[in-house]
Amino acid sequence: EIVLTQSPATLSLSPGERATLSCRASQSVSSSLAWYQQKAGQAPRLLIYDASTRATGIPARFSGSGSGTDFTLTISSLEPEDFAVYYCQQRSNWPPTWTFGQGTKVEIK
Amino acid sequence: QVQLVQSGAEVKKPGASVKVSCKASGYIFTTYDINWVRQATGQGLEWMGWMNPNSGNTGYGQKFQGRVTFTRNTSISTAYMELSSLRSEDTAVYYCARRITIFGVGFDPWGQGTLVTVSS
Numbered sequence: 001e002i003v004l005t006q007s008p009a010t011l012s013l014s015p016g017e018r019a020t021l022s023c024r025a026s027q028s029v030s031s032s033l034a035w036y037q038q039k040a041g042q043a044p045r046l047l048i049y050d051a052s053t054r055a056t057g058i059p060a061r062f063s064g065s066g067s068g069t070d071f072t073l074t075i076s077s078l079e080p081e082d083f084a085v086y087y088c089q090q091r092s093n094w095p096p097t098w099t100f101g102q103g104t105k106v107e108i109k
Numbered sequence: 110q111v112q113l114v115q116s117g118a119e120v121k122k123p124g125a126s127v128k129v130s131c132k133a134s135g136y137i138f139t140t141y142d143i144n145w146v147r148q149a150t151g152q153g154l155e156w157m158g159w160m161n162p163n164s165g166n167t168g169y170g171q172k173f174q175g176r177v178t179f180t181r182n183t184s185i186s187t188a189y190m191e192l193s194s195l196r197s198e199d200t201a202v203y204y205c206a207r208r209i210t211i212f213g214v215g216f217d218p219w220g221q222g223t224l225v226t227v228s229s
Binding site: 001031032033034036038043044045046048049050051055056087089090091095096097098099100101102103 | 144146153154155156159168170171204206209213214215216217219220221222
């Protein structure tokens with residue numbers, strides 16, 4: 001089973017700063033990775049799919065990169081509404097299974 | 110617009126079963142896999158399994174094998190998740206989520222979530 005490890009667990013930043021979130025897979029997942037944002041009391045919101053494609057309606061300040069085992073979600077300049085928990089997710093081809101990372105909380109410094 | 114609407118909150122006793130529904134609209138229901146994900150209070154996201162609404166084929170996470178069943182009714186574009194032998198650790202919000210494209214890696218949209226509380 002592939003394990004996703006996200007770091008850091010908590011990121012304390014100010015609005016306008018750049019956020020860099022990491023997701024590392026225990027073995028290669030190619031480009032089979034997605035990123036989500038979740039706010040309290042809400043369902044997760046897809047930000048990035050297939051490692052680097054922004055989902056519909058997602059602002060350009062969100063970008064995803066990486067392949068193989070190391071992936072990054074970058075928020076170029078934090079807006080007040082970006083403070084939330086972020087999860088990465090991977091899909092294994094066989095057997096078809098999906099796994100989430102444990103999450104990174106981006107909090108206001 | 111594309112959306113998934115889930116059934117309402119449930120309270121169950123230990124040992125009972127729960128069945129949550131997920132009604133799809135705004136797209137052809139049989140085109141994309143439906144997945145189920147749960148989240149206990151203050152915890153992360155836990156994938157439970159997937160279902161192909163066209164074929165009815167399913168795949169379950171190892172932790173849930175033998176205790177969860179996914180079904181669907183294509184005539185009303187609705188998917189179902191049934192979890193049996195409930196225990197207190199199953200208290201969580203349960204989400205259905207559609208695979209973004211046929212082969213894409215990501216889930217979008219998500220249902221609003223259904224809180225299942227297991228308590229004696």
